[in-house]
Amino acid sequence: MDALKSMLSPLGVGSANAIQDTLKLVVIGGTVETARRASAGAWHTFLDSFFLTAHFSQEDYPYDWLMHWLSKQPAWGRSREFEITTRTVGRNGLTQSTTGDLEEEDEEEDEDALVHGRRKRKVAFMPSIDTTHTIYYRGHWLRDQALPGLRSCVVARNNDILKKLVLEAKREYEKDAEHRVHIFMADTTYGCWRWNGARQKRPMSSIVLQPGVKDMLLADCKDFLCSEDWYAERGIPFRRGYLLHGVPGSGKTSLIHSLAGELGLDIYVVSLSSKGMSDNTLTTLMGHVPSRCILLLEDLDAAFTRSVSRDASSTGAPTASNTNSTTTETNDGSTLSLSGLLNSLDGVAAAEGRLLFATTNHIERLDPALSRPGRMDVWVNFTHATKWQAEGIFKCFFPSKPAGVTTTSPSEESSTDVDTSQKNLPLPKRKAPSHTIPVLDETEISELAKRFADAIPENELSVAALQGYLLKNKVRPRECVDEVAQVIEERETREKLKKEKAEREAKEKKETEEKERKEKEEKVAKEQEEKEAKEKTERKERAKTKKAHRAEAALKLEGASSSTTSLTTTEPVVVLSPSDSSSSESDSSNGGIEADTEESITSEEEPDKAAESAGSGDSAVKDSNHSKEKWVAVKADSCE
Numbered sequence: 001m002d003a004l005k006s007m008l009s010p011l012g013v014g015s016a017n018a019i020q021d022t023l024k025l026v027v028i029g030g031t032v033e034t035a036r037r038a039s040a041g042a043w044h045t046f047l048d049s050f051f052l053t054a055h056f057s058q059e060d061y062p063y064d065w066l067m068h069w070l071s072k073q074p075a076w077g078r079s080r081e082f083e084i085t086t087r088t089v090g091r092n093g094l095t096q097s098t099t100g101d102l103e104e105e106d107e108e109e110d111e112d113a114l115v116h117g118r119r120k121r122k123v124a125f126m127p128s129i130d131t132t133h134t135i136y137y138r139g140h141w142l143r144d145q146a147l148p149g150l151r152s153c154v155v156a157r158n159n160d161i162l163k164k165l166v167l168e169a170k171r172e173y174e175k176d177a178e179h180r181v182h183i184f185m186a187d188t189t190y191g192c193w194r195w196n197g198a199r200q201k202r203p204m205s206s207i208v209l210q211p212g213v214k215d216m217l218l219a220d221c222k223d224f225l226c227s228e229d230w231y232a233e234r235g236i237p238f239r240r241g242y243l244l245h246g247v248p249g250s251g252k253t254s255l256i257h258s259l260a261g262e263l264g265l266d267i268y269v270v271s272l273s274s275k276g277m278s279d280n281t282l283t284t285l286m287g288h289v290p291s292r293c294i295l296l297l298e299d300l301d302a303a304f305t306r307s308v309s310r311d312a313s314s315t316g317a318p319t320a321s322n323t324n325s326t327t328t329e330t331n332d333g334s335t336l337s338l339s340g341l342l343n344s345l346d347g348v349a350a351a352e353g354r355l356l357f358a359t360t361n362h363i364e365r366l367d368p369a370l371s372r373p374g375r376m377d378v379w380v381n382f383t384h385a386t387k388w389q390a391e392g393i394f395k396c397f398f399p400s401k402p403a404g405v406t407t408t409s410p411s412e413e414s415s416t417d418v419d420t421s422q423k424n425l426p427l428p429k430r431k432a433p434s435h436t437i438p439v440l441d442e443t444e445i446s447e448l449a450k451r452f453a454d455a456i457p458e459n460e461l462s463v464a465a466l467q468g469y470l471l472k473n474k475v476r477p478r479e480c481v482d483e484v485a486q487v488i489e490e491r492e493t494r495e496k497l498k499k500e501k502a503e504r505e506a507k508e509k510k511e512t513e514e515k516e517r518k519e520k521e522e523k524v525a526k527e528q529e530e531k532e533a534k535e536k537t538e539r540k541e542r543a544k545t546k547k548a549h550r551a552e553a554a555l556k557l558e559g560a561s562s563s564t565t566s567l568t569t570t571e572p573v574v575v576l577s578p579s580d581s582s583s584s585e586s587d588s589s590n591g592g593i594e595a596d597t598e599e600s601i602t603s604e605e606e607p608d609k610a611a612e613s614a615g616s617g618d619s620a621v622k623d624s625n626h627s628k629e630k631w632v633a634v635k636a637d638s639c640e
């Protein structure tokens with residue numbers, strides 16, 4: 001200190017004291033901060049020796065279970081920091097109702113009540129992300145923090161309590177999910193699966209197919225799911241594919257939904273024609289499918305079509321561009337190739353244990369490689385409604401009671417016997433609808449169903465169309481049957497008229513086209529004729545002109561010869577022989593002859609020059625000059 005004082009003495013006593021005080025403060029502050037950090041570290045080490053910390057990733061199932069479990073804990077309801085939402089908790093955040101639900105005291109729970117035609121929404125108080133909640137669980141204090149993900153700390157010596165917590169959360173989650181099918185959609189941007197919601201299970205009895213089809217499919221799926229060892233022993237990849245093909249609205253998608261519910265599996269849906277889908281993305285997605293699930297490829301025939309219309313010609317069928325591994329990028333950035341799809345289905349990276357379901361309306365357009373056994377093991381054809389299906393769907397629609405029981409509505413009925421045709425339907429959780437559906441007895445319903453089926457033409461209407469008709473008449477089963485024949489007749493008449501109109505229009509179009517074609521042909525023929533006539537006239541004109549020129553030339557020649565003869569001899573003038581004439585005539589068409597004649601014959605002294613001016617290629621002129629030479633020679637002879 002003395003040394004410090006002596007060092008600071010030149011600055012003066014006041015300044016030296018101030019610096020001294022500052023330095024003291026720095027030293028004290030540093031010591032306090034170090035002590036604080038050391039004690040905090042020691043405290044954390046102490047706590048860590050008692051606390052267990054578990055991390056739950058948002059991408060994994062335990063996160064869902066824990067979030068679902070936490071959402072039911074009163075502590076979450078007592079949270080002092082909220083997010084107010086109408087959503088509920090699930091894989092992507094919030095999906096279930098919470099203890100903090102905002103409801104009026106006397107308001108009955110009625111999720112599906114409608115207000116002005118819209119579903120009433122429940123407002124939920126959800127603890128916001130990042131807040132920490134302390135929950136007392138089985139004699140232990142739990143501290144949960146919802147991050148992106150979840151972190152749970154519990155005061156415990158070993159992790160038994162955490163195991164119990166996770167198992168309990170799982171049980172509760174599965175109990176809640178019992179009546180629901182979870183749907184996951186492929187996210188092509190990040191190459192991962194996104195939870196898309198949970199749908200109410202659809203009872204198998206609500207799907208009406210030809211006898212035996214549903215049972216066969218259900219038995220096959222069940223058999224597959226419990227034969228993992230069998231597949232492993234034989235070295236067969238543990239995968240099974242089902243191809244559901246046929247007309248639209250025949251129940252393909254509904255059957256898959258129903259099977260998922262029956263087997264307790266989630267559905268993973270891939271839309272192959274979605275934006276950004278590529279071979280790599282699809283392979284990644286297929287690799288991340290859980291082992292027990294239904295993988296659904298909808299509208300397989302549209303896999304390589306980017307158009308909205310499913311009737312577009314481009315399909316999964318082999319084409320020059322998609323059979324090979326080279327891919328073409330389309331406008332929406334999709335670069336999926338057929339070989340990429342095939343690889344993702346059963347390549348080395350493909351997941352095992354999944355049930356692959358593919359649907360298509362155009363099986364004929366599929367590449368044989370896509371639908372071969374091993375990829376698609378079971379094929380089911382879906383046709384238009386048969387009479388049997390019409391009868392079945394009618395029975396599904398209208399509840400019945402055993403003969404002799406006099407209930408009038410489903411609510412009353414539920415207190416008595418359960419209708420056998422509806423025994424698989426989910427128990428009515430909701431309030432009875434405001435409109436009353438008359439409950440007829442079994443015999444009457446069977447009779448009505450039979451009449452209904454009789455009126456329906458076999459294999460002409462889709463089941464969806466029948467369902468649409470029944471929906472319109474859901475409270476009038478008797479009238480619905482009475483009117484069906486008339487409706488069908490009207491429909492047929494409408495269709496007939498439509499067909500006739502289409503035919504008429506097609507015929508008219510054809511006739512117009514034919515007429516136009518004829519007119520065009522006639523016009524072309526006329527033009528041709530006119531052209532030919534014109535050419536003929538021109539030819540004639542030309543011939544005439546040439547003839548005139550030749551005549552003129554002959555005259556001149558004659559004149560010249562007569563004058564020469566008069567000067568020399570009385571010998572007859574050499575006249576162009578018929579052969580000369582004919583040759584010159586035949587040459588007349590040669591052209592270029594007109595120019596020579598005059599000059600060539602005007603001067604005896606310049607026969608060569610005349611021949612030159614007539615053009616070297618003209619033999620006729622040469623002949624004529626030759627005859628002139630002869631003539632000049634004759635003349636000379638005679639002069640001699």
Ligand SMILES: Nc1ncnc2c1ncn2[C@@H]1O[C@H](COP(=O)(O)OP(=O)(O)OP(=O)(O)O)[C@@H](O)[C@H]1O
Pocket residue numbers: 206207208209247248249250251252253254255359360361382393463464465467
């Ligand atoms: N066989 C069936 N049994 C019961 N309901 C059916 C049947 N077929 C169709 N439906 C009803 O028709 C509607 C359409 O059915 P769904 O979507 O399953 O048909 P789809 O064959 O998958 O049609 P698309 O090929 O156009 O996708 C659904 O509401 C469903 O209830």
